[in-house]
Amino acid sequence: MSLEEESLLARARQGDLEAFERLAAAYERKVYNLAYRLTGNHDDASDVAQEALIKVYTSLGDFRGDASFSTWLYRVVSNACLDELRRRKRQRATSLDEPMATDDGGLPRQLADQGDGPEEALDRKELQTMVQRAISALDDEHRVVIVLRDIQGYSYQEIADYLGLSLGTVKSRLSRARTALQKKFSELELFGPNFVRRVQGR
Amino acid sequence: MLCDRAEELLSAFLDEELPSHESLSLERHLRACPACTVRLGELREVQAILASLEEVVPPQGFSASLHERLIAAAPARVASIVPLAPRRAARWSAGRWFAAAAAAAVMTASAGSYYLQTARTLPVPPQLVAVDDTPGGMNSTGPIGPVNPGSTAPQPGDKVQPTPGTSDGLSSGGKAQSGTTQPGAQPAAGQSDAADGLQPPAPTPRDSVGIATQPGTTGSGQRPTAVASPASSQEQSPLMVYQAEYQVQTANLDEGLSRLVTLSQDLNGTFLSVGNSRLDNGTPISIYVIGVPYSRYQEARSGILAIGPTLTVSESGPRDVTAEANALRRDMDSLLSQEKQLRTQLAAATSDGESSQISVRLSEVLQQITDKQARLEQLHDQARLATFRVTLVQQ
Numbered sequence: 001m002s003l004e005e006e007s008l009l010a011r012a013r014q015g016d017l018e019a020f021e022r023l024a025a026a027y028e029r030k031v032y033n034l035a036y037r038l039t040g041n042h043d044d045a046s047d048v049a050q051e052a053l054i055k056v057y058t059s060l061g062d063f064r065g066d067a068s069f070s071t072w073l074y075r076v077v078s079n080a081c082l083d084e085l086r087r088r089k090r091q092r093a094t095s096l097d098e099p100m101a102t103d104d105g106g107l108p109r110q111l112a113d114q115g116d117g118p119e120e121a122l123d124r125k126e127l128q129t130m131v132q133r134a135i136s137a138l139d140d141e142h143r144v145v146i147v148l149r150d151i152q153g154y155s156y157q158e159i160a161d162y163l164g165l166s167l168g169t170v171k172s173r174l175s176r177a178r179t180a181l182q183k184k185f186s187e188l189e190l191f192g193p194n195f196v197r198r199v200q201g202r
Numbered sequence: 203m204l205c206d207r208a209e210e211l212l213s214a215f216l217d218e219e220l221p222s223h224e225s226l227s228l229e230r231h232l233r234a235c236p237a238c239t240v241r242l243g244e245l246r247e248v249q250a251i252l253a254s255l256e257e258v259v260p261p262q263g264f265s266a267s268l269h270e271r272l273i274a275a276a277p278a279r280v281a282s283i284v285p286l287a288p289r290r291a292a293r294w295s296a297g298r299w300f301a302a303a304a305a306a307a308v309m310t311a312s313a314g315s316y317y318l319q320t321a322r323t324l325p326v327p328p329q330l331v332a333v334d335d336t337p338g339g340m341n342s343t344g345p346i347g348p349v350n351p352g353s354t355a356p357q358p359g360d361k362v363q364p365t366p367g368t369s370d371g372l373s374s375g376g377k378a379q380s381g382t383t384q385p386g387a388q389p390a391a392g393q394s395d396a397a398d399g400l401q402p403p404a405p406t407p408r409d410s411v412g413i414a415t416q417p418g419t420t421g422s423g424q425r426p427t428a429v430a431s432p433a434s435s436q437e438q439s440p441l442m443v444y445q446a447e448y449q450v451q452t453a454n455l456d457e458g459l460s461r462l463v464t465l466s467q468d469l470n471g472t473f474l475s476v477g478n479s480r481l482d483n484g485t486p487i488s489i490y491v492i493g494v495p496y497s498r499y500q501e502a503r504s505g506i507l508a509i510g511p512t513l514t515v516s517e518s519g520p521r522d523v524t525a526e527a528n529a530l531r532r533d534m535d536s537l538l539s540q541e542k543q544l545r546t547q548l549a550a551a552t553s554d555g556e557s558s559q560i561s562v563r564l565s566e567v568l569q570q571i572t573d574k575q576a577r578l579e580q581l582h583d584q585a586r587l588a589t590f591r592v593t594l595v596q597q
Contacts, residue, residue, distance in 0.1 A: 003472070007463060014488070017272055021265070032260040042261055049260070050268045054275045131251055149217070150252035156219050175213035182248045
């Protein structure tokens with residue numbers, strides 16, 4: 001942590017909002033991406049990411065310096081995102097049958113309907129959406145570990161710290177999440193030698 | 203190994219997060235089992251697909267709307283940083299100071315807890331203790347006299363001087379200690395990025411220390427950087443540790459903070475943590491921990507004393523920890539040669555049973571190496587930075 005960041009943190013802890021916002025700016029994008037991958041759409045992601053950052057702000061007094069600030073922040077953010085997802089799920093319990101919200105509106109659920117097969121029918125953006133949809137269909141507990149690991153690149157130990165889980169639990173949830181995704185990808189016929197290349201748009 | 207078991211391990215194997223013995227037996231299974239090898243490839247593809255997802259950017263207006271919501275959330279925060287319920291008017295004494303610091307430490311760094319542990323056995327020079335039993339606090343007895351830099355060095359065998367109110371303070375300290383101390387938590391732990399600039403980078407991990415030298419068979423993944431030098435089990439120079447805790451009165455907390463920041467910058471030091479709270483009587487206080495290179499601890503000490511009337515709560519050191527470090531190095535040398543032997547035996551093992559037995563012993567030895575190494579690093583961190591815990595008290 002740079003001296004500037006430390007001094008911002010000191011001021012933020014004394015209630016200086018501007019200092020906090022400057023501090024948070026460095027983490028905003030990462031927090032937003034986590035929220036987006038967990039919720040699967042921009043509206044919810046904005047809300048959840050903001051909730052999480054507010055939680056960081058109101059909990060600054062709990063930061064004890066026994067972990068680095070970024071570790072502490074991601075711990076608060078991961079948990080705030082999970083809490084928010086659970087809260088939303090309870091609220092939505094009545095409207096479970098509504099189609100999943102995506103940014104692109106009514107994407108077909110089955111690629112088979114495309115006739116031409118996935119190679120021709122889907123452009124890069126659609127493929128990215130399909131992958132996101134598969135992630136969104138996982139349980140919260142599996143989704144969060146796979147997003148933290150395979151999209152955000154944290155180590156097992158970091159994930160265990162953030163979520164308050166044992167290493168063994170991280171390991172087994174990740175294994176189950178990957179197996180589940182593998183199944184979904186092959187059901188959707190997303191697998192194939194060119195798939196990764198096409199998702200990347202190369 | 204059976205396929206069911208192998209499938210459970212494949213995912214962690216991809217991330218090199220398996221213990222070496224499991225990793226070795228899985229590799230053996232994979233060589234013999236095409237089905238599991240295919241499964242591994244599929245999981246690898248899942249990983250590649252996820253890694254190829256593009257980063258998204260927050261929509262326009264995200265920061266502005268966050269700002270609005272933060273303002274709305276702010277009052278809740280003000281409440282949350284004043285955890286001490288107002289009680290009877292403060293009685294001022296070293297013990298009271300200490301109690302306040304201890305209470306505040308609950309919400310600050312683990313560095314604080316470390317001092318609480320050491321403060322019990324450290325002398326509080328009697329001439330520095332101002333006692334004021336009248337309600338209304340410290341102002342009625344005038345400022346606490348500045349510390350004479352020569353008078354506070356701890357003497358071997360010194361005990362805490364009992365002073366009125368001290369027992370109260372120490373019991374609070376004790377509570378905070380049991381509640382917040384993490385075993386092994388030290389001021390410099392977890393702050394290595396801040397401290398890294400202060401000395402040349404430590405040598406890269408020794409090959410023999412990490413299982414990671416064999417691709418695909420990594421143990422715990424992140425191994426601490428080795429500080430041990432392969433050539434010698436002696437420290438190159440004496441390791442000296444100095445730690446102190448002060449309370450400084452200042453007319454203005456912000457000004458006090460900026461003087462501390464400037465001081466640590468001037469001395470090529472670093473700012474380790476910060477927190478704020480209030481004393482029983484409502485006086486705002488801020489607690490900072492700064493670290494400076496050991497060679498400059500005396501300058502830091504005089505700089506802090508110059509900020510305002512100062513009370514020394516505890517001071518530990520200069521303390522020579524070279525002998526402990528050398529003992530750790532000798533232990534590590536012997537463990538490293540055990541490791542080497544075990545690896546030779548492992549390579550020569552002829553059966554699964556034998557090699558998994560050796561693997562288990564190897565992981566134990568590696569664990570001990572990691573532990574010793576962590577302690578050695580901790581000593582190096584402490585020796586690198588003399589740390590000062592400074593409680594600024596609004597005058």
